[in-house]
Amino acid sequence: MTEILPEVSDGELRKIEMPGDKTFTLTIETHDKDTCTLKLEGVEHLRCNNLLLGNVIFDVQKIEAPNLSDLARVTSMENAVSEKxxxxxxxxxxxxxxxxxxxxxxxxxxxxxxxxxxRSYTTG
Incomplete structure (x- = not known):
């Protein structure tokens, strides 16, 4: 696991953009009141649960070796029982x-x- 955007710890999510072109952008206000963005390119799967007003971000992590339950959750295949x-x-x-x-x-x-x-991400 690698923490990306360590400056967003204790920050707040300010904007989510999903334009429909397989990109997804989060705009985050840091604890110091600066803004930064995380833009995902080539999104294959995305799952966001329980987005609530006032959520404070702990961290954003890059998981280099996800387990199958992580992948099942993001693909909504938690109950996948077939071999396929x-x-x-x-x-x-x-x-x-x-x-x-x-x-x-x-x-x-x-x-x-x-x-x-x-496929990839950028920060700014």
Whole structure:
């Protein structure tokens, strides 16, 4: 696991943009009242649960070796019992380990949990 954007710890999410072109951008206000962005490119899967007003961000992590339950959650395949479903999740894990896909996680003080599987990301 690698923490990206360490400056957003204790920051607040200010804007989410999903223009429909497989990009996803978060604008975050830091504790020092600066703003920064995290832009995901080539989003394959994204899951955001319990987004609540007042969520304070703990961290944004790059997970280099996600387990199958991480991948099942982001793909909404928690109950995948078929061999084809398990193979798909294994293929995603291999793609992350090869660097073809990136698995990112945002954790907040309460409620919000965001996982994303994308081709690349930029910060600014």
């Amino acid at each position: 479903g398990r193979d798909y999740l294994s293929d995603l894990r291999a793609a992350v380990q090869k660097g073809e896909l990136t698995f990112l996680r945002l954790e907040s003080s309460y409620g919000c949990h965001l996982d994303a599987l994308c």
